[in-house]
Amino acid sequence: MTRNNLTRRGVIGAFGVAAAVALAPSQILAQDKPKIKLGFIGPVSGGNAMQGLGAQNGFLLAIEQANAGDYPYQIEGVALDDASDPQTGVGAALKLVNDPEVVAAIGHWNSPVALATMPVFNRFQMPLIVWGAISPKITEQNLPEVTRVTPTLLTENKPLAEWAADVLGAKNVAIVSDTSDYGAGNAGAFETFFTEKGGAIASTDLLPVGTTDFRAALTKIKGSGADAIYFGGVITEAGILRKQQMEIGLDIPMIGISGFYDPEFIALAGDAAEGTMVSYPAAQSNPRLDQMHADYTARGFAEPESPYTKYAYDATGILLAVIKDVGIDDKVALAAAIRAISYDGVLGTTTFDETGQTQVPVEIEIKVVKDGQWVTKGM
Amino acid sequence: MDAQLAQYLMNWLVLGSIYTLVALGFSLLFGVLDVIHFSHGDVSIVAPFVVLATVQALISTVLPADSIAALVLACAVAIVAVGLVGVLLDWLVIRRFRNAPAMMALVATVALGTVVRELIRTFYPQGSNPKPFPRLIESSVTFGDLPVPLFSLFVIGVSVLMVAVLFMVMGHTRLGVRIRAVAEDRNIARLMAIRPDRIFAVTFFIASAVGAIGGIFFASYAGVVRFDFGVQLGLIGFSAAVIGGLGSMQGAILGSLLIAGIDTLVQATMADGASYRLVFSFLLVILVLVLKPSGILGKPIMVKV
Amino acid sequence: MMHQPPVIPASSGRGPVADLSIVAAVELGGAVVLGVFLLADDPRIIVALLGLMGAGFALLQFRPAIEERIVAAFRAARRAAMILGAAVVLVYPFLMQGSSYALHLLIIAQLYSVLALALNFQLGSANIPNFATGASYGIGAYTSALLAINFGVSFWLTLPAAALVATFFGFALGFPSMRTRETYLALVTIAFAIVIHQLLNNFSWTGGPNGLVGVPAPVLFGHSFADPIELFGRRLPSQANFYYLSAALVALAIISARRLHDSRIGLAWNALRGDELAARCQGINVVWYKILAFAVDAFLAAFAGSVYASYVSYISPDNFTFLVSVTIMTMVIVGGMDNTLGVILGAFLLTMLPEKLRIFADYRLLFVSVIVILFLILRPQGLFPQRPRSYGGRE
Structure with a gap:
């Protein structure tokens, strides 16, 4: 067959x-x-x-x-x-x-x-x-x-959180995600590692799967004085969030792990995608x-x-x-x-390690959207 | 702080308007046909896909790229097409449950919703993936130092206009009188030389076409559309229509504004509000129905002796 | 269980022998069809069997006399039918060629039978819509799993505990039903189901979206249900334990259904279904019987939830979405409201169908929904419609 x-x-x-x-x-x-x-x-x-x-x-x-x-x-x-x-x-x-x-x-x-x-x-x-x-x-x-x-969630969020604190220089990050295991897990992992590096979490907004309007959460973030948004979900919601973020005039960097490193994200967010940064396992290049x-x-x-x-x-x-x-x-x-x-x-x-988890090296590189393309950003 | 408050108010009004357009369909169909058309949300979300396909077809053939005309034309096509889809679904499936118990129609239309979704997913090119959906109007105006997107005003304006038109049609035209006659008693209406079947088809067309406008606005407001967005839109539209009082157009508006309001309020004020937004919306639904068993503006259930 | 066009012509005469052979033919024929369907993997066989079943239902549709004859035979040879049925259920796992996949489908089908029978008390008997059976199922599963994981409570104790907790919620949900009706009540239950699902997903003590891992298997007289059964030199996969457990649960549900149907409560529910106002005039406490229907539904659903949790050993909010409730509702309606056999048949059909339609790959969902709609249109009264109460028919 x-x-x-x-x-x-x-x-x-x-x-x-x-x-x-x-x-x-x-x-x-x-x-x-x-x-x-x-x-x-x-x-x-x-x-x-x-x-x-x-x-x-x-x-x-x-x-x-x-x-x-x-x-x-x-x-x-x-x-x-x-x-x-x-x-x-x-x-x-x-x-x-x-x-x-x-x-x-x-x-x-x-x-x-x-x-x-x-x-x-x-x-x-x-x-x-x-x-x-x-x-x-x-x-x-x-x-x-x-x-x-x-x-x-741990492997990729840790270096990303460190990069956000050290290189990006973010002090006060707003976390947005969905309430699925993926979103909630990412949000928790990033919060742990970022606060370990001395960063502050401005707010955490986990929205139920299927949410298509992030404006209420974004409006709150705008008032909170956050200097970056960490998004812990997948492509569709990432695209929607970025689009709406720019629309309400919240011009701060959006970062995330490789879950939405995808051309589809740029297609969805359009011009608003410019400047979005995600971590990406370096070994995959x-x-x-x-x-x-x-x-x-x-x-x-x-x-x-x-x-x-x-x-x-x-x-x-x-x-x-x-x-x-x-x-x-x-x-x-x-x-x-x-x-x-x-x-x-x-x-x-x-x-694989002793628990069966992959040990592909955790070095990440940062990809950024530039002129409608994902390009590698120098660390 | 004032700017923030204004932003919340704007979100609330736009969301409320979009929900209203969908809830009106539920209410109208229930009022006239006594039927719960649970796939109404899914039907509404067909509209943005028709818009995308039509825009693509137009700019690849007759019109230049990024022409406004293509978008406007496509929206018109989609509204009419989705109205016809509603009539078609009624003819194929829903009319067969006219005299069946209410729950049968409800279960059948839940399955029908799945069929509509999976059909979009299967037959729209790469239908599993979300599609970017354009803003209908890009520019914004400034009130004081607060930028307000024209699109938001447009959504609110069109919704108010649609509501006004519907009230006009229902209240002051021959068609409206006929629809109300059939809603009141289809047998007596038949005696008055009104053909209920035609009225049902017209009602389905109106409800689906108004829903289509809601679907297009929903996609445009989110900026993205995916085949399964109709589930939550339908559920919220249905809830809004029910707590407002099925069959009452004013009720549908009130219910929509209430649900959009609690959604925005919870997210704006509670620390962990976002994750509980659905919990609060549906607790509100339960609360309203416990206090007002047939919705806020619904006709109280008569117990005749 | 699965129905089969009878081999005996409908015109054959009455008499105990004819009755017995009809009963035997229907039960054994049904068992064989179900067995072949379960074990078949070849799309051609599956499509052929689906066609056969469709033909069987068409026969019942166009020749109601056949159905009448079968029903009459079952009524006459009641005891023999029950003994034979029980024997088939007991022997069945031995015929599954050790396939744990087939046994799994049987377990799930039986659990859904229990859920559908639970809902049938409301929807079928009293015409009260309830889209929260899935939520009660979840409350039962979570109560049972939390007690077992956190406090090491034995499965046999968590079972009644889960039922009690779910019944409490059932009462709570029943209160709005005092005043709301029909579509409005349906929405209350939908809202309840969504709220429960969201809360299970958001609370941390329920394990959040990841759910609860490692629910222990029940132990009975030193035999863990996670171990295979060795009997008469045959070895049955561990699923067989849960097969018998869920079969016992179905039996319990059938007996409760029978008892309640024949009691004043069942009569009161039927009266409610007929005309609420008339029922009230007869002195029936409408509110109490409505709430009772919610409680009975929740009670049985919680049993099914507990068994599911210990069977799969893992539960998450995704198991108990609003869609699960819709599926249960569909089973009752497709099977035939207020007809025990019909409801069970509906549950089996709608559990097996999506699994067997895997041959259609990602068109699966589409096909299942289309078939459901066709069923509702072509046979709105259900596979086996409710039957008028018969008094004095029993010797």
């Missing part, structure tokens, strides 16, 4: 059963290789679909490239929707662990969904690499099957990442890249590398090998 490799075509295929069968021939060419499956779980429908679809394409891209090369197995990618809902996520995870051909999986943008499915992967000893969820609770549990390729961008464009996916495409791409790459070395029979050994790996990918050199 290729239905998961080619989502959109697969759907059309499922309308008429005959069409679904017609998609099969691509497999016949490579029948001499043993066949395995890799799982992907993420939100590919509903409000977070843009994150999930971008990552899903990264996952499929990595698999297609392996299949095109001389990889010892023929791989099929099984992509499942978790709809940002923990219960749906558990269903998806159980579907994967019950399929004897699925060897390992990558998953989740929402931390609550990851936290719900981890016990399942743990019970069935199936390796899971988290590509998007960033709550520290995920690796705190230190389940042997679970590793994560995304930096936690490498030629392999440029190659992935090019391959992604060449592949012609229906959806554009998301900031998480590269994480899913590398998570899949790590699974592929380990399976090539260890084989598919001993899942405990697979999980152990993932923890022990040193993988050169688009994120830089990924190694």
Whole structure:
């Protein structure tokens, strides 16, 4: 079945059963290789679909490239929707662990969904690499099957807070975020590190997910005399916030972590985006990442890249590398090998610490919007 | 401090105006058809997408880029198109629940809302991603030393105008008389040679078209639009219409101003107000309905003996 | 559970043998269809089964005599139907080929059956709209999880505690229902559900948006529910524990539904549904029975919440959104208001459908919603409509 490799075509295929069968021939060419499956779980429908679809394409891209090369197995990618809902996520995870051909999986943008499915992967000893969820609770549990390729909230907020205090010279920062695990976690982490550096927090405004009007919060910030805004959310809200910030005449720098380092942000905020600054892991400025961008464009996916495409791409790459070395029979050994790996990918050199958290170096560089483009700012 | 207060007042009025445009649709549909059209918010948010698509089509063919005409024309197209979408949805789905219990229509239209959202997401190019939406009017005027965006005044003005027009239509035209007749008793209206089906279609058109203006303003005020923005807009519009009193247009306005007011007030005055903005808005809803069970200006439920 | 067009022609004669064979055919046929549906992974089989089910429902729609005959058979062979049904439920996990995915779907379907039955007391029996069943579910789950995590209270004690707390909230929510009605009451419950969800998300003692991790599994006579069951030389995945637990809960809900239906309370609720004013004139304490309906709903929903929390061992506010309540409401309406079997069927259908429609990838949500709308349009009375009360029909 290729239905998961080619989502959109697969759907059309499922309308008429005959069409679904017609998609099969691509497999016949490579029948001499043993066949395995890799799982992907993420939100590919509903409000977070843009994150999930971008990552899903990264996952499929990595698999297609392996299949095109001389990889010892023929791989099929099984992509499942978790709809940002923990219960749906558990269903998806159980579907994967019950399929004897699925060897390992990558998953989740929402931390609550990851936290719900981890016990399942743990019970069935199936390796899971988290590509998007960033709550520290995920690796705190230190389940042997679970590793994560995304930096936690701590890793990126700490150097950003230090940079804001030392280089930017901010004294009094207003924090704006959403109340999701991502937003609230970022806001808390930044506050901790910034106050450690002696900075003051002018105000903290966490708004429920789905808020599209930040003017009341911004008006308050304007009156509070803050000298910078830290935003802890994702692209859509970042774009809205920046636009409205400029509109009410609050001309102070907006900073954040790489969650909204995306051309989409500039498209949304328009001219107002000018001067926005985000931290970005320095290790990710490498030629392999440029190659992935090019391959992604060449592949012609229906959806554009998301900031998480590269994480899913590398998570899949790590699974592929380990399976090539260890084989598919001993899942405990697979999980152990993932923890022990040193993988050169688009994120830089990924190694995992004793809790399964990536140790990609935490040096950041600052990207700033200049003339409608993200450019690297000297530290 | 005065500037800040003025800013809050402005936010409140603009938000209240946008909610009013959406709440009016809920109220009108309930008053005339006795139906809760829970997908009204999602239908309204179709409008900004139609605007974006039309602008793109226009400037790539006949009109020069960044022409105001394209935007104005697109808005007109969107308002009419969304009005027709409302009529279409009624014809396809909602009319089948005319005589069903109220909760069936409510559940069906919740599902219908999901269909509308997922259709936008699937068929609009890269519909999962948020789209930047232009300010309808960019410039601003200055009162004293306080800059006021013309757009805000425009939103308030258009809303007031729409309300006035609706009152005019309902109160002083033949169409309005017919609509009110059907709302009162569709069978007797039929005896008076009024065809209820036509009136229903017209009502759906008006409600959806007014909602479309609300949707365009909402997107323009946020600066961005995404396929699922209709959920919260619809929920708030619905709540505003209900606490104001379903079927009462004055009630819809009052309810909208109340909800926008508590939202702004909580965020402006409470330390952790922003994270609790929905909590307070919906506690207000509960409180109002406990005190006034059929909304502030709703007709009290008659218990006939 | 899953319904199957009967093998026996509707015209076949009456008599105990015919009744028994109809009951057996329907129950076993339903079990087989459900089993194949659960274990199928091939889109062709899934589409074919969906088509078969659609045909079955169409048959019921256009040939009401068949439905009448089945109902009559079940009424006549009541005891046999119950024994056979119980046997099927008990044996079922052994037939799932050790698939914990299939068992998981069965658990979730059964928990939603309980929730739908809970809501049915209000919506079905008394026509009181309630969009806060999901909130009661959440209150139950959080109470149970907080007690277990913070104080190490045993699951069997947190279960009644959670039910009590949720019932208290149910009473609180019931108060506005004294005066508001219909759409206005629906909005009160919607607002309540949103407020509870937002509070669970904002408080720090509920774990905030990240929820509560590590809810312990129940232990019964030294057997932890996290361990597999070894029985008759067969090994069932640990999910089987929760399968039997949730099956017991469904049984409890069915028995309460029956008992309440046949009691003065059920009669009072039905009277409320018929005409509130007439009910009041009959001397029925309308306010009390309305509030009672909210309390019963919350009580049962909290049970389901506790089981869910200990089953998945993790809960977060996202489990208990307003949409969950809408789903439960849809289950009751699609299944058939005030019909126990119909409501359970609705719950099973709407739990399985989104999972099986995974073959449509990111079009899943679209398809589920379209199917729900079609159901509501084509069979507005529900799969199994409510039946008139029958007096003296039972020997």
